[in-house]
Amino acid sequence: MSDDLAVQTAGPGAVGGRATLSRIAREASVSVSTASKVLNGRPGVSPDTREIVERLLDRHGYSRRGAELAQGSLIELVFEYIDSSWSLEIIRGVEKVARQHGMSVTLTETGARRSTGEGWVESIISRKPVGVILVFSDIDPAYRRQLHTRNIPVVVVDPAGDPGPEVAAIGSTNWSGGMAATRHLIELGHRRIGLISGPQDLMCSRARVSGYRSALEEAGIPLDETILRRGEFIPEAGRVLALELLQLDDRPTAIFAGNDMQAFGVYEAARSLGISIPEQLSVVGYDDVPPAKWVGPALTTIRQPLIEMAEEATRLVLKLRSETVDNIRLDLATSLVVRGSTAAPPTP
Amino acid sequence: MSDDLAVQTAGPGAVGGRATLSRIAREASVSVSTASKVLNGRPGVSPDTREIVERLLDRHGYSRRGAELAQGSLIELVFEYIDSSWSLEIIRGVEKVARQHGMSVTLTETGARRSTGEGWVESIISRKPVGVILVFSDIDPAYRRQLHTRNIPVVVVDPAGDPGPEVAAIGSTNWSGGMAATRHLIELGHRRIGLISGPQDLMCSRARVSGYRSALEEAGIPLDETILRRGEFIPEAGRVLALELLQLDDRPTAIFAGNDMQAFGVYEAARSLGISIPEQLSVVGYDDVPPAKWVGPALTTIRQPLIEMAEEATRLVLKLRSETVDNIRLDLATSLVVRGSTAAPPTP
Structure with missing residues (x-):
């Protein structure tokens, strides 16, 4: 073990001086062996002790020598x-x-x-x-x-x-992706474009929705909150939310789904209502996962280079x-x- | 390192006696450290030496103590x-x-x-x-x-x-799977059932083909070699081979594909020829991967509990x-x- 030699320039939050592992052990009132266990992620240390040692490692800007890990x-x-x-x-x-x-x-x-x-x-x-x-x-x-x-x-x-x-x-580029999907639908002549987005707390969802809004705005199409839905990134969410949208009196002629999984759910909803894609409903997905090529009809989507x-x-x-x-x-x-x-x- | 203590009952091919690592090193005319490197998969040993040590480890039925690994x-x-x-x-x-x-x-x-x-x-x-x-x-x-x-x-x-x-x-149970897929098509009234199988050198392909043959035999339907094809387990192979089958004068009314990926290729071939599934062509896949539910129409398949x-x-x-x-x-x-x-x- 060369832990005790493992000293580098102190990082942010360091208190200065040589932050050897033995000094950290001393400050934490534990043995060097216990401090070493914490450092190496080994078991046999109480959560409290672990936390004290972790805090000191951080405070002293302790950092292991790169060479040891690079191997x-x-x-x-x-x-x-x-x-x-x-x-x-x-x-x-x-x-x-x-x-x-x-x-x-x-x-x-x-x-x-x-x-x-x-x-x-x-x-x-x-x-x-x-x-x-x-x-x-x-x-x-x-x-x-x-x-x-x-x-x-x-x-x-x-x-x-x-x-x-x-x-x-x-x-x-999530914002650009949302923009490109929506522009494509607008260029085809759609004005009533439903949106199913991913969870609101994910930045990628928010960026895509924002791209959608920007494309509508650019084309002078007012935003209609009644055809916006939000759900998890899974086919079932896409299916349920598409059923809602497709049963509106004034249903959208196109749906931009938050990801391909949701789009597969939109397909299922459309099939169950006898609405044919793309003749009666256009669908755009997001990601371009391999199954997007196999569904019928093959899915228009935003390719994310995963x-x-x-x-x-x-x-x-x-x-x-x-x-x-x-x-x-x-x-x-x-x-x-x-x-x-x-x-x-x-x-x- | 406790390698040298690591002796267990000799396995098949053992020559008897305590097969300690030092004995193996001696017989191989290398240092214990070199033998230990080979044992632990560490670098810095020539391929020739590695092979000699490997052969001795095997010959002596050397076996590491379980306890060491179980951790x-x-x-x-x-x-x-x-x-x-x-x-x-x-x-x-x-x-x-x-x-x-x-x-x-x-x-x-x-x-x-x-x-x-x-x-x-x-x-x-x-x-x-x-x-x-x-x-x-x-x-x-x-x-x-x-x-x-x-x-x-x-x-x-x-x-x-x-x-x-x-x-x-x-x-x-690959044979039973092949049998069940083919029986299902026969029960629907199909007599001309094309087969696209996976590679011949894979036992699973052979077992599925054998199940297909058994189901035909059971129903008294003669095997027609002209509607059997074989290819890799990928959509492209399914597409190309299905194009061949679907352009025959007396084309099959059903295709049993070697796996779902091939079946997705069959869908693509049928779409490109304007043949509708299931009205003009029935398709059965194999595996039941998640996309099987999303394709249109959803794919009838043999579920392999992967x-x-x-x-x-x-x-x-x-x-x-x-x-x-x-x-x-x-x-x-x-x-x-x-x-x-x-x-x-x-x-x-």
Whole structure:
């Protein structure tokens, strides 16, 4: 163990002086062995003691030597839930770059959105990975500090929430995507465009809705709140909300769904009501997951370069372990993919 | 390191006596440190030396103490390619059981079917996982021995090839699945049932084709080789082969596809020829991946309980590290899921 030698320039919040592990142990009134257990994410330390030591590690700006960690061969990929084609694309992108570097990927599912689930951070620390890729952004700041004091770089991919400016993150241009989807429908002649959006607390949903509003405004089409709906990013939500929209007296001629999963639910709702796509209803999705090509008709959607985003995040996390990177925020471009689910509105 | 104490009863092929690591090092004319590097999958040993040490480990029936490994918290999940909804279902099942046991899952993509790709076994060994789940069955026997001498249990999930009887494996009833799909079409009145199967060298493909033949035979329908095709388990293969079948003068009224991915390709071929499903063509898939519900019409398919198979494989691998398990082969039942893609054949 070379923990005690592991001193670097003090980070923000440091109180100065050599923050050796033995000094931290002394201040916490614990043995060096206990402090080392906390540092290495090993069990056998009470939560209270762990918290005291963590706080001191952070306060002293303790930071492990980079060289020790750089030898590892694991990249940690952390999801809240692994639950859709979307997750698979991310896994594939991370795995691809990891393999090019002779590394493997460890998956963790924390099991709750914006989780404060127990134990997963300690597990990660104990494996000494070269870096962590988070597929959700609003990680508890205490967890972020824990990773920081161990010198484990973190990159957020697709920031659905709103990571602070100091957080390394790869996203995509959600506002432009929402704008492009809506413009496409307007250009086809639609004026009554229903919107099903993702959860309001996710930044990506809000950005897409904002793009939708901007496109309407640009075209001089007044916003009609009665054809806006909001729900989870799953087919069932799309189905239920589309049923509502499609049973309105003055139903929309097009629906822009929050993601492809919701769009698949819109298809189901339309089928069950005998409304044909695209003749009677145009549908646009978001993401371009592989099944979008297989549904009938194939789905017009906004392509989010998920694999590339994951690749970029992995390359960034590998860079961060050994060098200072100036540009730690990157939004990759989205693009409109026109397939069979959109057409001119039916003539009244 | 307690490698040198790590002696257990000699396995098959052992030459008797205490097979300590120092004895193995002596016989290989290398240092104990070199032998230990090989044992722990660490770098810095020439391929030749590695092979000599491996052979001696195997010959002496060397086996690491279980207790040392049982402490680990990693399960290794090895794919050839992570490339479809199918892979995601497996990942989800493994991850679910791993999480229940406070463990994490490390993913490896070997990158070639029935791979002899370099290095991934050493990486796995160096991480000291509690077990390995392989999503392909014909692993090189040398790799199997490497894992065996380290006392790392291996379970194969969905044996697509033909693992020997000594190999722990979770599969599903492919023959019954092929039979059920074909019977369903026969019961609807179809007599001319095209078959698109997966690759011939995969045992699962052969079992499904064999189930198809048995169902035809049972109904007294002669086998027509001209409407049998074979290809990779991807949509594009399904599309190309379905185009061939659907352009025959006496085209089939139904197609049983090797898996759902191929079935999605059949949909595309039918759409491009203006043939409507199920009115003019019935289609049955295989697997029941999530998109099967979203395509239009929703796909009738054989449900392979992929998540449950992965869960079962994970439970088995966890059991194997600490106890002798009598039943190391298990085939979970498949079932027919009737949706919208099958109907009576068109009246001529």
